[in-house]
Amino acid sequence: EDQVTQSPEALRLQEGESSSLNCSYTVSGLRGLFWYRQDPGKGPEFLFTLYSAGEEKEKERLKATLTKKESFLHITAPKPEDSATYLCAVQAGSFGNEKLTFGTGTRLTIIP
């Protein structure tokens, strides 16, 4: 069974203090790894898809990287509006398997 583990569970940073969130996964046949952002009481919002080890994607202050066992979401000089829960998810297995397996998320708080 696919497993996704995110760490830390919660992270508090001062505004401008860079850090990284970790997502480690155990799957059979990774087809894609996704990062989503979720604000309280809202549905997840798509950030990135990574397909293979070595791939990197960037968007504003966020950069996602992928290895064969884990993914990192690097946040550079964060602002208070970056406060949210960041979810990692994997899609794996045979063609036609549309299920995403999510981790429990990292709750990020940026203090002004």
Add this chain to the structure above:
Amino acid sequence: DTGVSQDPRHKITKRGQNVTFRCDPISEHNRLYWYRQTLGQGPEFLTYFQNEAQLEKSRLLSDRFSAERPKGSFSTLEIQRTEQGDSAMYLCASRFGQYEIGELFFGEGSRLTVL
């Protein structure tokens, strides 16, 4: 607003009652998904439709749960004989399915509380 729309946003019911949630996906999206999320957890996959066909169901989806997507447009998720363990946020998502992998667009969810 052209995003994924879910109704109702909140539902409080008594144990044993039936509830139904509706999801209106983004209009050109042919793939539709239902997920369930409890407090402090990530979303859990329930079921998936391509057009009107239900192609995948999780083992989490007991016989009390049924989902439909008539005519490949909106979808409904019905829970019969609700139990307290059904209390959760029910999330609907959709995407255009030209490629096998693509980003999901989530609605804001329907929060169910079973008393």
